[in-house]
Amino acid sequence: MTKPDANPPLLTERNARFICSEVSINIAGRNARNFPSLARAYGCRVSADRRQITVFLPIARSESVLRDIREIGAIAAVFTRPSTNESIQIKGGDAKIVALQSGDRLVMQEYGRIFVCDINSIGYRNPFASAMMRAVAEESVAVVFTPDAAFEQTPGPGAGKRLTP
């Protein structure tokens, strides 16, 4: 019999699956003057122990967020499934920029493919599909962070509720 984890990861298995699915991913950072920055991420990977999240950002489209993450390291990421509005937001304070690992590009491409399927189902076709597939092919970096807070963000009365393991 396995003992229950005394310090379970903040990210539940369900939420880990959700953030790696066909969700739109928007990343916010901030600079030293508390001005926010914002960029879209194209795909996500969760570590096996669910204690680290890695998102992929095309460099040319994400300059200010990458600069802020390099300087400050604070990050907020909102994951939303377009067809249902289901959303969660995850925050971290230790975000770092790292190079893509082998296999990450495939993750990005697969993400692009399933995301396009989801938005196609609600009527978005070109130019959205081609823009998505262009972005996942651009020169990109990975941003990795440890989640230290997570929030329900599906529009409605439950929005803002803190998520626990």
Added chain:
Amino acid sequence: MTLSLDALRSCFEGIVPATIATCATDGTPNVALLSQVHYIDNRHVALSFQFFNKTRQNILANPYALVSVIDPDTAVHYQFGLRYLRTETEGALFENMKAKLAGIASHTGMSKVFRLLGSDVYEVLSIACDSTAVQPSCATQKRAFASLRSCTQKLAQCGELSVLLDETLDSLAEHFAIRHSMLLMLDEQGERLFTVASRGYDKSGVGSEILLGDGIIGVAARERTPIRIGHMTSEYLYGRTVREQMLHGGEHGEVETEIPLPGLAEPHSQLAVPINRGKRLLGALYVESPDDMRFTYEDEDALVVIANQLALCIELLGQVTEEQCSKSDTTPTSAAASGTPLVIRHYPSDGSVFIDEAYLIKGVAGAIIWKLLRDTVNGRRNEFTNRELRLDPTLRLPDIGDNLEARLILLQRRLAERSEYIRLEKTGRGRFHLILQRPVQLIEMP
């Protein structure tokens, strides 16, 4: 490339949800989706405030935000650096956003969730884009200009109010492919709008009324602001209003004295534009469509320009009518008619008039037709002038030229729809005939 907010208005149609990033005073960033980014002018936008959430807390403490929108035509992302200025909880901007949000909420299945608490007004500090390859398209604007030119040229040639009203709606169909439209004028008390012309419906609905503040047309008129909704929302449907009107019935027992408002049962796009002359509201122009997102910012611009020209033309035609009236004479003539008399009843309490039990009209128009009938039957004459109606103490008309003319047009159109035997015909500016092709029996009800 210098980006202008004006050129990016299609990004604010809500076709793709926007995203907002803010930052708490402790340095924690926050990112959330936005239901609505509303274009105010080239330096300001408003965001919908619906929940007391983290975004709200953050902007009240640290007013800087970044909003990302996506151009629905090119999928290019644009980012606006914003500074929060204030929140409006009533007035034109608030009502405009409330109506639009109702459409968005209904479309996204969020009717029970989305409720506008305020319109947060922001100054736009910067605009950036993730692609230098794509320029915002000007093609739509160019097309709208050409249509507008043709439309306004036609309106400028109209020498009579009734022609002007018809030409406006015909031009919308011809140059903007807008098939369902109505024109309404404000009543003498400034409380209701009454329909004087419509296109695209089984029944014209001429004479039907809307209270100021009721539905999209009433709110647009009351707030003196155009309101555009891109998705069907039950909150702004007139079907309910019509049903309520039906339920209340008239003052005459089972007899119906309300004219149903024309209109699509389920409009997916609606645009109401007030017709203003200076600060004075003259009426409203309303268009609708069974398709989602049918009307764009460019259509809204065009209809506002048309409504402004319409207001000017209405005023000018009113002045011309007055000049001509003062020179005209009334000529006594006798009505020659044969056949079974039409029984016409008049209820003084609300001015309603019935022809052989069928409701014709009430209020000011009812009082006017009753006077014309009495004068004609009493053998005095059948030719009248606007001027004498205006001066007639029993009618108690306010001294506003364009409104009387609008009432006469309404009366003329109701008669044309409701009776083969009674007609109002214009004989010149500010002059008209009442033509009776059957004898009439007038009964004044208690």
